Amino acid sequence: MVDPLSLSENRPHLPASSSASTQSDDEHGKYSSPLASRYASDGMVELFSPRTRIETWRQLWVSLAKAESKLGLPVTPSQVEELEKHVTDIDWEAAAEREAQVRHDVMAHVYAFGRVAPSAAGIIHLGATSCYVTDNADLVIYRRALAMIRLSLTRVIGNLALFAQQYKSMPTLGYTHFQPAQLVTVGKRATLWAQDLLADLDEIDWVSSSMRFLGCRGTTGTEASFVELFEGDTSKIDQMNRMIADDFGFEHIFDVCGQTYPRKFDSRILGVLSSIAQSCYRMAEDIRLLQHDRQVEEPFEATQIGSSAMPYKRNPMRCERICSLARYVVADYQNGAMTAMTQWLERTLDDSANRRISVPEAFLAVDAILQIATNVTNGLHVNEKIVARGVHDYLPFIATENILMEGVKHGGDRQQLHEIIREESMAATEKMKNGKPFDLLAALAAHPEFGMDAQEFESVMDPSKYIGRCPEQVEAFVSVVRARLGDVQAADAQLTV
Numbered sequence: 001m002v003d004p005l006s007l008s009e010n011r012p013h014l015p016a017s018s019s020a021s022t023q024s025d026d027e028h029g030k031y032s033s034p035l036a037s038r039y040a041s042d043g044m045v046e047l048f049s050p051r052t053r054i055e056t057w058r059q060l061w062v063s064l065a066k067a068e069s070k071l072g073l074p075v076t077p078s079q080v081e082e083l084e085k086h087v088t089d090i091d092w093e094a095a096a097e098r099e100a101q102v103r104h105d106v107m108a109h110v111y112a113f114g115r116v117a118p119s120a121a122g123i124i125h126l127g128a129t130s131c132y133v134t135d136n137a138d139l140v141i142y143r144r145a146l147a148m149i150r151l152s153l154t155r156v157i158g159n160l161a162l163f164a165q166q167y168k169s170m171p172t173l174g175y176t177h178f179q180p181a182q183l184v185t186v187g188k189r190a191t192l193w194a195q196d197l198l199a200d201l202d203e204i205d206w207v208s209s210s211m212r213f214l215g216c217r218g219t220t221g222t223e224a225s226f227v228e229l230f231e232g233d234t235s236k237i238d239q240m241n242r243m244i245a246d247d248f249g250f251e252h253i254f255d256v257c258g259q260t261y262p263r264k265f266d267s268r269i270l271g272v273l274s275s276i277a278q279s280c281y282r283m284a285e286d287i288r289l290l291q292h293d294r295q296v297e298e299p300f301e302a303t304q305i306g307s308s309a310m311p312y313k314r315n316p317m318r319c320e321r322i323c324s325l326a327r328y329v330v331a332d333y334q335n336g337a338m339t340a341m342t343q344w345l346e347r348t349l350d351d352s353a354n355r356r357i358s359v360p361e362a363f364l365a366v367d368a369i370l371q372i373a374t375n376v377t378n379g380l381h382v383n384e385k386i387v388a389r390g391v392h393d394y395l396p397f398i399a400t401e402n403i404l405m406e407g408v409k410h411g412g413d414r415q416q417l418h419e420i421i422r423e424e425s426m427a428a429t430e431k432m433k434n435g436k437p438f439d440l441l442a443a444l445a446a447h448p449e450f451g452m453d454a455q456e457f458e459s460v461m462d463p464s465k466y467i468g469r470c471p472e473q474v475e476a477f478v479s480v481v482r483a484r485l486g487d488v489q490a491a492d493a494q495l496t497v
Contacts, residue, residue: 035361038497039325039368047145048360051090054109056137058087060244061113061124064216067243068126071236073229079120086116106130127225128216131260131347135214138359139261140248142269145363146208152370153201153276155491159377160194161481162490163187167382168474171463172295173390180394183463186296186382188470191477193286196279198481203272210268213250214261215241220346221257258346263339266359270336273366277329280369284319284326287376291316294386299379318372318495325365325372332362374493391463396440397425402460403444403452410451420447 036045046052062083069075091112099108106125114121125132168187173180218225223237230236245253254261290296291314298318335358339351400421407417424443431438444450445457482488 033361033364035364035368039321039371040364041148041367041371041493044145044148044364044367047141047148048364050092052141053137054090054095055087056140057106057109057133058083058090058113059247060133060136061110062087063244063247064126064128064132064240065120065123066247067240068123068229070243071230071240073126075123075126079117079123082117083113083120083124086113089116091115104130106133127218127229129219129225129259131214132216135261136244136248138355139211139213139250142359142363143208143211145367146204146211146269146272149273149276149363149366149370150201150204150208152367152374152493153197153204154485155493156280156370156373156377157194157197157201157481158485158488159374159491160190160197161478161488163377163380164190164194164474165478168471169464169467170382170384170387171391171467172387173394178289180397182398183391183395183466185467185470185474186387187474188467189286191474193279193283194481195477196282197276198484200272200276200279201484203275207268207272211250211265212252212254212261213241213245213248214257215244215253217241217257217259219259221259258343260343260347260351263336263343263351266355267333267336267340270333270359270362273362274330274333276366277326277369280373281323281326281330283373284322284376287319287380288316288323291319293390294383295390297381297383298376299381318376322369322372322376325369329362329365329369332358332365371493372495374491375495378490378492395461395463395466396428396444398466399460400425400444402465403450403457406452406456406460407450410456412449412451416449420444420449 062080065075065083066080069077069080094115095108095112098111099105102108102111107130110125113124117124164187166187167190168185170186171183172186172189174182174184174189216226217223223234226237226240227234241253245251287296287298291298297314298316300314335354339354339358342348343351404414404417404421408414421444424440424447428438428440428443441457441461445452445454450457478488
């Protein structure tokens with residue numbers, strides 16, 4: 001059987017980024033999701049398209065008919081063959097007209113499938129309930145989407161690892177409470193972002209590995225219809241479900257279920273997507289803060305407009321968009337949690353409309369977030385002189401403990417030197433607050449109590465003395481990334497908006 005994960009790979013399709021320019025005037029008068037028309041990648045948009053969904057339904061009907069034929073039910077090989085020939089031959093208008101009559105999307109597509117495969121029309125969906133196609137197709141599509149998200153996630157991690165290595169030894173002002181603190185390095189800070197994303201990679205691998213197939217389990221999960229069809233031979237039911245699961249590449253099947261697969265799994269998927277969004281938000285907001293101080297900047301193209309009113313602006317619009325979309329995904333996670341906890345007994349339909357929106361849109365949003373994050377991390381620019389100036393301005397304060405120790409080594413009184421440093425530091429801070437120039441180091445060097453000459457004071461002011469093990473920590477972390485991802489290469493994503 002054709003892998004349903006690859007149903008649309010060879011079909012020409014309209015890129016999401018260019019669809020708006022080819023739509024009719026009528027189409028411009030209809031709402032379309034910005035996630036599809038502006039933000040998400042072509043591949044993710046196509047994966048959640050109606051065509052991929054219905055073709056996957058048809059593949060499931062083919063797989064069911066093939067298994068039933070092999071296991072002795074009244075389904076002929078020629079009927080299976082006819083179904084296989086018409087997987088992509090979808091009459092959308094006929095299906096829509098039928099659904100308007102019967103108010104049932106699955107039965108509308110059973111009808112449309114039967115019209116193009118008339119010899120098999122009478123055996124399509126034999127023994128199945130609607131969730132056989134709807135739920136199994138969702139699982140197939142979600143698995144493919146998780147794989148796509150994983151690939152994008154590794155690209156962002158790889159970019160950050162390369163960035164961290166490049167700037168592993170560049171001192172920069174560290175912050176706690178967004179107040180100046182001890183020095184770190186530009187590269188070490190990037191490892192904090194990458195480590196969060198690496199944790200998300202662990203989580204997405206766990207979620208992906210725990211995916212199971214629903215199979216064809218009947219209206220309440222008892223497989224009663226197949227007990228009847230197979231005349232009590234329950235071993236054939238197990239064989240049938242195993243055959244269908246194998247067709248779609250699933251190693252495991254849910255042990256028990258109602259009519260649907262457990263909605264707890266949707267909550268789990270939305271949870272890992274939310275986790276990725278949280279990590280990307282944290283990184284993007286840090287970059288926004290740093291760009292405010294001109295230390296680090298996201299990519300900005302030669303013809304890019306930062307503001308319609310202020311031509312000089314260089315707003316961090318990409319990182320702002322990451323944060324904006326991330327908030328949506330984090331809020332959307334609640335849909336999965338509420339759906340999982342409000343299921344009634346073996347089945348309730350109040351999940352259906354919600355799931356059609358919440359899960360695909362979460363995937364599209366995270367896909368968009370990671371596309372933007374890939375672009376940002378590939379083109380992240382460090383204004384090295386501004387970073388160095390910040391270090392220069394605050395290093396005298398940071399170095400005061402070392403100056404104190406050196407002064408004591410030169411015969412000074414520790415308590416006396418501490419008071420000198422306190423007084424001069426307060427005076428320097430006051431000048432700083434009033435926008436006046438100050439030179440704390442020169443003020444301290446003027447005190448003979450330290451017993452140190454100007455050169456000795458300057459030697460204490462080497463920023464590399466205050467970054468601890470940052471370079472070593474970066475190297476160790478990058479080694480972890482390489483062990484996990486293999487050869488790390490720079491990756492980019494082209495954004496259209």
